[in-house]
Amino acid sequence: MPRRVFLGLLGGAVVLGVAAPAIQSSLAGSVVGGAVGLDGYQIYTVTGGIPTFDPSTYRLDVVGLVEHPQSLSLDGLSLLGTDTLHATFQCVTGWQVPNQTFGGVTLARLLAHAAPLPAARYLNFYSFDGTYTESLPIEVAMGPGVMAVTHLDGKPLSADHGAPVRLFVDHYYGYKSIKWLSRIEASAKPVTGYWENYGYPADAKIG
Numbered sequence: 001m002p003r004r005v006f007l008g009l010l011g012g013a014v015v016l017g018v019a020a021p022a023i024q025s026s027l028a029g030s031v032v033g034g035a036v037g038l039d040g041y042q043i044y045t046v047t048g049g050i051p052t053f054d055p056s057t058y059r060l061d062v063v064g065l066v067e068h069p070q071s072l073s074l075d076g077l078s079l080l081g082t083d084t085l086h087a088t089f090q091c092v093t094g095w096q097v098p099n100q101t102f103g104g105v106t107l108a109r110l111l112a113h114a115a116p117l118p119a120a121r122y123l124n125f126y127s128f129d130g131t132y133t134e135s136l137p138i139e140v141a142m143g144p145g146v147m148a149v150t151h152l153d154g155k156p157l158s159a160d161h162g163a164p165v166r167l168f169v170d171h172y173y174g175y176k177s178i179k180w181l182s183r184i185e186a187s188a189k190p191v192t193g194y195w196e197n198y199g200y201p202a203d204a205k206i207g
């Protein structure tokens with residue numbers, strides 16, 4: 001079975017609410033046992049599809065409890081500079097991809113422009129797939145291993161991997177690394193992450 005079909009089934013089960021967390025884990029496990037992408041990643045999408053975007057109108061919004069809300073175009077984002085991070089990508093289901101080079105802008109740098117207010121305790125993340133959500137405590141998000149990623153191994157991020165911008169959170173399981181990122185909200189409270197709603201721990205730190 002092509003993995004897209006597999007993931008479509010997984011997404012469908014989630015939408016219908018018929019899959020308990022244990023069943024979902026075993027479905028995710030089945031995907032891992034199936035086709036592996038050429039680059040070693042499994043491509044996951046809870047909606048069953050890869051969302052499209054227009055590079056000329058795409059914006060990454062930084063909103064909520066911030067002094068200076070941002071609405072960054074791709075050019076605006078790249079003008080903030082380029083950070084590079086060498087790390088291993090690791091999914092909670094067991095697969096991992098070592099020696100990855102992520103290019104983009106650390107959230108610390110991004111957030112320096114937005115200037116979070118003292119009441120901001122979390123960053124909440126939203127995908128333009130319309131469904132996936134995640135959060136991080138702001139002190140974690142400000143660390144050196146958390147990046148708005150636009151490049152993987154020197155090439156622009158592919159649509160499958162979350163183009164034009166995905167999060168990468170070093171030392172945390174892959175479900176924190178939301179794809180197709182379009183909104184970052186500084187908040188007093190964390191939003192419930194997509195998988196956290198099905199029982200995955202909100203603190204996804206590895207080890």
Ligand SMILES: Nc1nc2c(c(=O)[nH]1)N[C@H]1C(S)=C(S)[C@@H](COP(=O)(O)O)O[C@H]1N2
Pocket residue numbers: 041042043044045046047090091092127129132160161162173174175176177178179180
């Ligand atoms: N929008 C969105 N982001 C997502 C997911 C998803 O299904 N949708 N899956 C998460 C999980 S569980 C993992 S392991 C990684 C997988 O990244 P990849 O699809 O680039 O391999 O993306 C994370 N971010």
Ligand SMILES: [Mo]
Pocket residue numbers: 090091092093173174175
């Ligand atoms: Mo994952």
